[in-house]
Amino acid sequence: MNSPLLTVSGLAKRYRRGGKTIAAVDDVSFAIEPGETLALAGPSGSGKSTIARLVLRLIEPDAGRIQFEGDDFLALSGSALRARRARLQMVFQDPLAAFNPRATVARLLDDPLRIHGIASRAERPRRIAALLERVGLNADLAPRAIHEISGGQRQRIAIARAIATNPSLIVLDEAVSALDVSVRGDILNLLLDLQAKERIAYLFISHDLGVVRAIAHRVVILDAGRIAESGDARAVIGAPQSAIGKALVMATPKLHRTTAS
Amino acid sequence: MTALLSIRDLSVAYRRDGREVAALKNINLDIASGERLAIIGESGSGKSTLALAIAGLLPASARIGGRIDWQMSEFRSPHQPSCLRKTPLSGRDIGFVFQDPSASLDPVMPIGKQIAEVARTHLGLGWPQAYARARTLLERVRLPDPGTALRTFPHQLSGGQKQRVAIAAAIAAGPKLLIADEATSALDTIVQAEIVSLIRQLVSEDGMTLLFVSHDIALAAELAERIAVFRHGELVEIGATAEIVNAPRHAYTRALLDAHIGLDAEPMLRRAGASA
Amino acid sequence: MSVVRRFLRTPEAIAGTIILAALFAMALSASLFFPGDPQAIAGPALLPPFQDWSLPLGTDRLGRDVLAELFHGARTSLAVGLAAAAAALVIGAIVGTLAGFAGGLVDEILMRTTDAFQTVPGFLLALAFVSVVGPSLSVVVMAIALGAWTGPARVARAEVLSIRERDYVAGARVIGMHPLEIAFREVLPNALPPVLALSSVIVAAAILTEAALSFLGLGDPNRVTWGGMIAEGRTVLRTAPFLSIIPGVTLVLTVLGVYLAGEGVVETTAVRRSLS
Numbered sequence: 001m002n003s004p005l006l007t008v009s010g011l012a013k014r015y016r017r018g019g020k021t022i023a024a025v026d027d028v029s030f031a032i033e034p035g036e037t038l039a040l041a042g043p044s045g046s047g048k049s050t051i052a053r054l055v056l057r058l059i060e061p062d063a064g065r066i067q068f069e070g071d072d073f074l075a076l077s078g079s080a081l082r083a084r085r086a087r088l089q090m091v092f093q094d095p096l097a098a099f100n101p102r103a104t105v106a107r108l109l110d111d112p113l114r115i116h117g118i119a120s121r122a123e124r125p126r127r128i129a130a131l132l133e134r135v136g137l138n139a140d141l142a143p144r145a146i147h148e149i150s151g152g153q154r155q156r157i158a159i160a161r162a163i164a165t166n167p168s169l170i171v172l173d174e175a176v177s178a179l180d181v182s183v184r185g186d187i188l189n190l191l192l193d194l195q196a197k198e199r200i201a202y203l204f205i206s207h208d209l210g211v212v213r214a215i216a217h218r219v220v221i222l223d224a225g226r227i228a229e230s231g232d233a234r235a236v237i238g239a240p241q242s243a244i245g246k247a248l249v250m251a252t253p254k255l256h257r258t259t260a261s
Numbered sequence: 262m263t264a265l266l267s268i269r270d271l272s273v274a275y276r277r278d279g280r281e282v283a284a285l286k287n288i289n290l291d292i293a294s295g296e297r298l299a300i301i302g303e304s305g306s307g308k309s310t311l312a313l314a315i316a317g318l319l320p321a322s323a324r325i326g327g328r329i330d331w332q333m334s335e336f337r338s339p340h341q342p343s344c345l346r347k348t349p350l351s352g353r354d355i356g357f358v359f360q361d362p363s364a365s366l367d368p369v370m371p372i373g374k375q376i377a378e379v380a381r382t383h384l385g386l387g388w389p390q391a392y393a394r395a396r397t398l399l400e401r402v403r404l405p406d407p408g409t410a411l412r413t414f415p416h417q418l419s420g421g422q423k424q425r426v427a428i429a430a431a432i433a434a435g436p437k438l439l440i441a442d443e444a445t446s447a448l449d450t451i452v453q454a455e456i457v458s459l460i461r462q463l464v465s466e467d468g469m470t471l472l473f474v475s476h477d478i479a480l481a482a483e484l485a486e487r488i489a490v491f492r493h494g495e496l497v498e499i500g501a502t503a504e505i506v507n508a509p510r511h512a513y514t515r516a517l518l519d520a521h522i523g524l525d526a527e528p529m530l531r532r533a534g535a536s537a
Numbered sequence: 538m539s540v541v542r543r544f545l546r547t548p549e550a551i552a553g554t555i556i557l558a559a560l561f562a563m564a565l566s567a568s569l570f571f572p573g574d575p576q577a578i579a580g581p582a583l584l585p586p587f588q589d590w591s592l593p594l595g596t597d598r599l600g601r602d603v604l605a606e607l608f609h610g611a612r613t614s615l616a617v618g619l620a621a622a623a624a625a626l627v628i629g630a631i632v633g634t635l636a637g638f639a640g641g642l643v644d645e646i647l648m649r650t651t652d653a654f655q656t657v658p659g660f661l662l663a664l665a666f667v668s669v670v671g672p673s674l675s676v677v678v679m680a681i682a683l684g685a686w687t688g689p690a691r692v693a694r695a696e697v698l699s700i701r702e703r704d705y706v707a708g709a710r711v712i713g714m715h716p717l718e719i720a721f722r723e724v725l726p727n728a729l730p731p732v733l734a735l736s737s738v739i740v741a742a743a744i745l746t747e748a749a750l751s752f753l754g755l756g757d758p759n760r761v762t763w764g765g766m767i768a769e770g771r772t773v774l775r776t777a778p779f780l781s782i783i784p785g786v787t788l789v790l791t792v793l794g795v796y797l798a799g800e801g802v803v804e805t806t807a808v809r810r811s812l813s
Contacts, residue, residue, distance in 0.1 A: 037530070044420065044449040058707050085713035097704040100723050112712045151304070161712065180303035180476070181520040188529060207449045210522040214529045237524060251454035253479035255523050258507045 003070060004031035005168055005201050006055070011064035013050055024050045025061070026225040034168060035199035039212040039233060041248065042222035048205045051222075052173045055203065056090055057081065069168065086116045086165035093174035095154035099146045105132075105157055106142040112164040127164075135160040136190060152183035156190065163194060171203045176211065188215055209252050213237045221245045263332060265294040265438065265470050266315065270327035273310050273319065281324065284310040286494045294332070294437075297464060297471040299485035299502075301478050301517070307494040312442045312474045316351045336437050349437070353383035356431030356469075360443040362423035365430075366415040372426045373399070373411025376433050383434035398429040402459060421452035425459065432463060439464060442474045457484055478517050482506050490514050543805050550801025556794025563611040571605035575761050579605070583777050597769055597780050607787060609761040614791060617678055618744035624682035625739055629689025630725060630732055636690070637697030637728075638720040648694070651687050659684025663746055667755045674757045677750060681743045688739070689732050696728035737799020741792045748788055763788050 013025040025047040032038045040048040053059045066073040092098035109128045113119045119127045129139035135156040162170050176184045220230040228242035240246045273285040285307040302308040313319045336354050359365045377391035399407035402425040445453040464471045475481045489499040498511045509515045579602040586595040594603040636647040663680035670676045709719045751764030763784040770780030
């Protein structure tokens with residue numbers, strides 16, 4: 001077995017609030033294999049979004065190591081870090097907040113291609129059209145302003161932007177939580193298709209255990225910044241061992257349908 | 262079962278950039294006194310507009326057609342003198358809980374005063390009695406240490422605690438109808454379950470009628486006796502919860518039910534991936 | 538198109554636009570109507586206004602055409618006012634963006650520099666600068682900008698501090714965008730509206746500062762300025778008050794026009810924001 005794509009060990013992040021120090025993330029370790037979906041689940045304040053931001057180097061940890069594609073990811077800085085970011089992408093919860101409000105679809109997709117020198121200026125419009133097609137959108141969406149298109153389309157644009165640089169890992173921070181249920185299924189299927197075709201690994205952050213169980217290989221359940229339990233997603237959610245795991249499963253709304261679904 | 266209110270041919274349109282956008286189209290709906298009715302739908306379905314229309318909280322610029330007829334005799338209660346009003350008063354007869362409690366609470370006023378003020382305005386109590394009532398309400402919404410909590414400010418509370426305070430303020434005047442508009446959507450699963458069970462308990466203790474607006478059909482099914490499904494400003498179908506969940510008549514309702522990903526859903530993941 | 542129409546609906550905006558349009562017409566047509574040197578002698582000295590229709594506003598102490606001077610003075614006032622305000626806004630926006638976005642030591646250094654500039658009155662700064670470097674149009678522009686950029690810098694920094702926490706800035710970092718590109722392409726354009734709202738105040742102040750400098754004899758000696766005209770007229774204030782009153786009234790009207798138009802712009806954008 002080859003080495004994991006991402007290894008996080010002993011990760012810690014503390015915040016100071018009103019003289020008190022609060023551990024947002026405390027001694028968290030996990031690994032993600034290429035092409036695998038690892039879900040981080042937990043109540044709000046459990047540290048799952050902080051972990052996402054630490055892994056992406058949007059904030060710096062107080063302790064711990066992050067190994068990405070065999071390199072010490074925390075040792076990178078400046079242009080070396082920016083270049084490596086091509087391989088590690090992110091999709092945010094609210095696709096409207098995640099884009100510059102003045103941007104057009106074309107500009108949002110042009111940025112990663114230009115920054116990482118993936119395509120020449122002349123070639124880029126064709127690449128942008130191809131990206132739109134890969135996420136199931138029409139190429140004539142390119143000149144539209146981001147606020148003119150629907151929420152589901154926006155989240156597809158976010159995914160197109162993330163896959164533009166050919167990443168090996170995408171962090172999905174509550175990426176389907178704000179979507180209407182009728183759109184959510186399509187977006188999840190798109191993510192699964194991309195994963196099957198290109199072996200992209202996902203770090204899937206969600207508070208929704210139903211979705212986690214449906215699409216993740218493994219799950220890490222967090223509570224107050226620490227790992228409460230982890231393992232195969234269906235096994236853990238089917239029979240949680242930790243108190244927080246049990247509470248999350250209990251609290252998930254259940255639809256009791258008697259007819260065949 | 263008496264109808265608390267009857268909605269007849271209700272249409273609401275908003276003006277946006279000079280054009281009129283229809284938010285609700287010819288809605289006919291009866292809400293029975295004491296029932297728990299869920300309004301579900303996706304974004305743009307008009308479910309929040311309906312909640313605001315019933316509470317009389319639509320913006321002045323909205324164009325409203327049709328009628329909402331109230332059974333005013335239902336609104337008489339021991340501490341409210343019966344009057345000749347034809348519509349109930351929002352805040353006194355109708356309690357409203359919004360999605361974002363931070364937006365509905367005053368950030369610079371202690372929460373005890375905010376709740377007491379509702380009781381004072383609508384029940385004509387003096388400050389000491391109003392504060393005593395606020396304390397009782399904070400106990401009822403199970404805020405820890407209600408005596409101290411009276412003097413705390415909204416920013417000192419968590420999201421779930423703020424929503425409890427918002428609920429306490431909404432029921433402070435003893436309303437007959439409680440409207441919860443996506444009141445648990447901003448909360449995590451565990452807190453959501455707590456708030457839903459709190460709402461259920463308060464509604465049954467006080468004999469309130471509940472209008473529960475949500476995008477989550479599973480959550481609505483756990484709480485409501487009847488479900489109304491809205492789409493694009495129209496009422497798609499309405500029925501008893503078991504009927505809607507198990508024998509939906511409309512294809513859209515079926516699609517919503519099928520789109521729900523519960524803990525018993527078929528896994529979408531084809532397990533041919535990397536890890537074994 | 539509709540933005541322009543909405544802008545022209547407010548009475549302030551209409552009044553401001555009329556005044557500014559007249560002013561621009563004066564500045565642009567100065568060489569058309571008065572092709573010669575406005576500082577050349579055109580008739581008898583101290584001719585009162587409305588006496589000779591070839592010199593409608595009369596002549597000054599040296600027999601120069603007051604109307605010609607007024608037209609050419611409009612050029613100087615507008616050019617200096619707009620150029621100085623533009624320079625102040627550009628410097629302020631860049632300094633504010635860098636300070637707010639970089640944070641830490643860069644922020645500390647830039648903001649303490651801003652403090653230092655703000656503690657010295659802008660007019661004194663301009664006075665000192667012009668006296669040392671010598672009066673010419675570009676030096677006057679620089680001098681005025683030097684005292685006016687601190688306001689825009691502070692507003693830009695405050696705006697940038699809130700914008701840099703937004704998701705789309707994190708998104709730009711995730712795709713590997715260079716920090717300078719993030720600051721000036723993603724953050725700055727979105728931080729500009731409140732900074733631009735300052736522009737009318739700054740333009741008006743710049744026109745007044747220019748007039749004051751000219752009044753003290755520190756304007757460009759090769760150009761006619763309203764401040765210079767007022768200074769000229771001061772020596773004969775009792776016998777020929779119109780020589781000071783005419784440019785003085787023009788100055789007041791100009792500043793008023795700039796304020797009113799600025800107010801109209803703020804009102805229009807406020808309406809647009811509340812609509813969206």
